[in-house]
Amino acid sequence: MTRELSFVEAMNEALMQEMARDDAVVIFGENIRGQGRGELRGLQDAYGDDRIIDLPISEAAMTGIATGAALAGGRPVVHFQVSSLIFPAFDQLVDQAAKLPLMLGGQAHVAATYMVMGCGASGGRAGQHSDNPYPYLIHAGIKSVMPSTPADAKGLLTTAVREDDPVAVFVPVRLMATKGSVAEEPYAIPLAQGEVKRTGKDVTVVAMGHLVAEALASAEALAADGIDAEIWDPRSLLPLDRAGLAASVAKTGRVVLFDDSHRSCGYAAELSSFIGETCFGDLKAPIKRVTRADVTIPFGQHIEDEVLPDRRRLEQAVHAVMAWS
Amino acid sequence: MTSSNLDAASLVSMYRQMRLIRRFEERTAELIDAGEIRAHAHLYIGEEAVAVGVSAALNTQDITTSTHRGHGHILAKGGDPMRMFAELMGRKAGYNRGRGGSMHIADLGLGIFGANGIVGAGAPMACGAARMFKNRGEPHVAVPFFGDGAMNQGVLLESLNVAAIWDLPVVFVCENNQYAITSPIAEMSRGSLAERAAAFGLKAETVDGMDAAAVFEAATRLVDRARAGDGASFLECRTYRFEAHNTALRASDLTYRTAAEIERWRERDPLTVLAQRLDAEDGWAQGDQAAVDAEVNAEIEDAIERAGESPRPSADTALDHMYAQTYPGFPAGVSE
Known part of the structure; x- marks a missing residue:
C-alpha cells in the first residue's frame, strides 16, 4: 500500500521499521526532544531513551561513540541536524570510522549510518548552513547516498541502516517537506543502483x-x-x-x-x-x-x-x- | 585477581608482563634499526606499570582503546607477541594482516579495540562500547588509555562529559608521562589533570604510575566501581617515557629534557620497583628474577622468528578489508 508522505515522514517510517526489525539499531543525536523536522518523531516514545540517545553539543564524541557502539555490536544511526555539523566530527568520520576496517585488517566493520540533514542552500542560511558536503565524505571513502524523492529516501535510509559499512545519507534541505508516494511495507534500494x-x-x-x-x-x-x-x-x-x-x-x-x-x-x-x-x-x-x-x-x-x-x-x-x- | 590476594604469584605475574613489554620494545627498536621493520614506533619503555597494573584489573570482555604508544596496552591485555611482531613486519600473520602496523594493532577477540594514531580519538569509542554494555545490562567496563597531551584535545573532554552524565562504566586512564611529544605538561595545562576530570563530575584519583601494584590497586577500585554501576572515573598515572617520543627522534631527544631528569626517573624503573618489592617482602631471590627474564627473552625470540616466517600479503589483496560489502568497480583501484 502506498500513501503520500513527506521526505522526513518517509525517513521516520524507515527508522521505525528498522528499529523494530533489529534491536541493535540505536540512534545518537542532539536536540532529540526537538524530533528533528519530524524524522525522529515518536521514536523515543516507541523505543525509549536507551535507543534514541540524546547527546550534549559534542559532534566529535557523538560520532566516535557511534563507532564504539558499532564495534561493540550495535548498529548506530547518527543524526546530524545540519550538514555542516559533520565538520566538528571530521576526524571521527574520515580518520576513524572510515579507516578502521581496513586498518584492522577485517577484524571488524563499522555498521554506522550518518543522517546528514539539511543539506544545501535554501535561502538566507549563509555560509555555515548551506553546504552540500558529500564530496568530503566520498573522498574519504564513506559510502554516500542522496535521495531525490520520499520513496527513495525511505529505501536508501533502510539500506544505509542495514549495510555493514558506514553510509552517509545526505538529505536536501529543500526537499524535506516535499511529499510523494511511499510504500508502507519495509523495502531497501540497493547501493550502486541509479x-x-x-x-x-x-x-x-x-x-x-x-x-x-x-x-x-x-x-x-x-x-x-x-x-x-x-x-x-x-x-x-x-x-x-x-x-x-x-x-x-x-x-x-x-x-x-x-x-x-x-x-x-x-x-x-x-x-x-x-x-x-x-x-x-x-x-x-x-x-x-x-x-x-x-x-x-x-x-x-x-x-x-x-x-x-x-x-x-x-x-x-x-x-x-x-x-x- | 583483586587487591586482597595481591600475593607473590600475582606480583611475579605482573613483573613478567612488564618484562615482556620491555623486551618486546627493546627488540622492536633493534628490528627497526636492522630494517626488519620498515617503520618507526613509539616505545612504551618506562611506562609498563600503567598498562600492566590496569590490565590486571580487567578481563577479556572488558574493552580498551589505546594510543600511538600502544604496544604495552596490547601485550598487557594478553596480546600475542608473535602476531604483534608480524604486524610490525607487515606480514599476513599480523593482527591486522599487515594493514595496520604499530599504531593500529588490535585484537577485538581480547577486547582490544586498538591503538590509534590520533591523540584522544579512542576515548569516545570506549564510551560508545560502554553505552552498549550499559544498555544490554552487561557487567563489562571500557578503559581508554591516553596521555597527558590528550587532556587538551576536544574530543577527549567531550567524552569525559558524556561518560559523567551517562554514568558509564568507563575508567579513563591518563598516562601522564610529563610530555606531549616535547611539550612539558606544566606549560601546556594549568592545574592538575585529575582535578580537571573531577570538575566534569568524575571520580578522579592520582597514582604513582611507576608502581604496578599501586596502579593495580587503584584500577581495581575504579573498575569494580564501574562494574557495580556506580559510574565513570579517571585515573591519572604519573609516569615517564625513558626513550624518545619515537624511534625516529632518538638522536634529538635531549632538546627538551635533561639527562639528569631521565636518570632520576630511571631510578624508579617500574621493573626495578616491583622486583625490589618482591625481594623485600617475599625473599624473591635474584635467581627467580633472572629465570623470568630468561624465559621472557626466549618467548620474544621465538615470536620474532615465527613472525618472520609469515609471508607478506600479496599485492592483489591491497584493496581488501576496506568494506564489508563491495560492488562492481568499488573500491576503485589506481587505474581502470
Missing part, C-alpha cells in the same frame, strides 16, 4: 537531490524546443552505478552534469572524468558541468542565487551541448 527519472534520447542530464525535480521541470521546457532529455539520478553517489550511467550516455552521446557541490574536485568532476575515461567513444559533444560556484554561499538573495546551479544555466548548458557538432 534510476532514470525521465527517459530521453538526445542528452543525459545527471542530477541528484533537489536538482532532480529542477531537471525534470527543465526537461519539459526543453521538450518544447524539440530536445528530449534523459534525467538520470545516481541516488547512490558512492558506490556509483557505473553501468547505468554508461548505458544512458551510450544512448544519448551528450552529457550535462547538474550538481550542487563545488566545481573543483566536486562530485560532477568525478562523474565527468568517469564518463571521459569510459564512454569517450560514445560522446558527440564535450561534457558540460553546471555546479555550485567555488565560493562560500553568500547571505543576500541575488548573490546566493548567482552561485547555485539553477534551471536557467542547466538549459543553457543543454542547448550548448546540443549545438555542438
Whole structure:
C-alpha cells in the first residue's frame, strides 16, 4: 500500500521499521526532544531513551561513540541536524570510522549510518548552513547516498541502516517537506543502483537531490524546443552505478552534469572524468558541468542565487551541448 | 585477581608482563634499526606499570582503546607477541594482516579495540562500547588509555562529559608521562589533570604510575566501581617515557629534557620497583628474577622468528578489508 508522505515522514517510517526489525539499531543525536523536522518523531516514545540517545553539543564524541557502539555490536544511526555539523566530527568520520576496517585488517566493520540533514542552500542560511558536503565524505571513502524523492529516501535510509559499512545519507534541505508516494511495507534500494527519472534520447542530464525535480521541470521546457532529455539520478553517489550511467550516455552521446557541490574536485568532476575515461567513444559533444560556484554561499538573495546551479544555466548548458557538432 | 590476594604469584605475574613489554620494545627498536621493520614506533619503555597494573584489573570482555604508544596496552591485555611482531613486519600473520602496523594493532577477540594514531580519538569509542554494555545490562567496563597531551584535545573532554552524565562504566586512564611529544605538561595545562576530570563530575584519583601494584590497586577500585554501576572515573598515572617520543627522534631527544631528569626517573624503573618489592617482602631471590627474564627473552625470540616466517600479503589483496560489502568497480583501484 502506498500513501503520500513527506521526505522526513518517509525517513521516520524507515527508522521505525528498522528499529523494530533489529534491536541493535540505536540512534545518537542532539536536540532529540526537538524530533528533528519530524524524522525522529515518536521514536523515543516507541523505543525509549536507551535507543534514541540524546547527546550534549559534542559532534566529535557523538560520532566516535557511534563507532564504539558499532564495534561493540550495535548498529548506530547518527543524526546530524545540519550538514555542516559533520565538520566538528571530521576526524571521527574520515580518520576513524572510515579507516578502521581496513586498518584492522577485517577484524571488524563499522555498521554506522550518518543522517546528514539539511543539506544545501535554501535561502538566507549563509555560509555555515548551506553546504552540500558529500564530496568530503566520498573522498574519504564513506559510502554516500542522496535521495531525490520520499520513496527513495525511505529505501536508501533502510539500506544505509542495514549495510555493514558506514553510509552517509545526505538529505536536501529543500526537499524535506516535499511529499510523494511511499510504500508502507519495509523495502531497501540497493547501493550502486541509479534510476532514470525521465527517459530521453538526445542528452543525459545527471542530477541528484533537489536538482532532480529542477531537471525534470527543465526537461519539459526543453521538450518544447524539440530536445528530449534523459534525467538520470545516481541516488547512490558512492558506490556509483557505473553501468547505468554508461548505458544512458551510450544512448544519448551528450552529457550535462547538474550538481550542487563545488566545481573543483566536486562530485560532477568525478562523474565527468568517469564518463571521459569510459564512454569517450560514445560522446558527440564535450561534457558540460553546471555546479555550485567555488565560493562560500553568500547571505543576500541575488548573490546566493548567482552561485547555485539553477534551471536557467542547466538549459543553457543543454542547448550548448546540443549545438555542438 | 583483586587487591586482597595481591600475593607473590600475582606480583611475579605482573613483573613478567612488564618484562615482556620491555623486551618486546627493546627488540622492536633493534628490528627497526636492522630494517626488519620498515617503520618507526613509539616505545612504551618506562611506562609498563600503567598498562600492566590496569590490565590486571580487567578481563577479556572488558574493552580498551589505546594510543600511538600502544604496544604495552596490547601485550598487557594478553596480546600475542608473535602476531604483534608480524604486524610490525607487515606480514599476513599480523593482527591486522599487515594493514595496520604499530599504531593500529588490535585484537577485538581480547577486547582490544586498538591503538590509534590520533591523540584522544579512542576515548569516545570506549564510551560508545560502554553505552552498549550499559544498555544490554552487561557487567563489562571500557578503559581508554591516553596521555597527558590528550587532556587538551576536544574530543577527549567531550567524552569525559558524556561518560559523567551517562554514568558509564568507563575508567579513563591518563598516562601522564610529563610530555606531549616535547611539550612539558606544566606549560601546556594549568592545574592538575585529575582535578580537571573531577570538575566534569568524575571520580578522579592520582597514582604513582611507576608502581604496578599501586596502579593495580587503584584500577581495581575504579573498575569494580564501574562494574557495580556506580559510574565513570579517571585515573591519572604519573609516569615517564625513558626513550624518545619515537624511534625516529632518538638522536634529538635531549632538546627538551635533561639527562639528569631521565636518570632520576630511571631510578624508579617500574621493573626495578616491583622486583625490589618482591625481594623485600617475599625473599624473591635474584635467581627467580633472572629465570623470568630468561624465559621472557626466549618467548620474544621465538615470536620474532615465527613472525618472520609469515609471508607478506600479496599485492592483489591491497584493496581488501576496506568494506564489508563491495560492488562492481568499488573500491576503485589506481587505474581502470
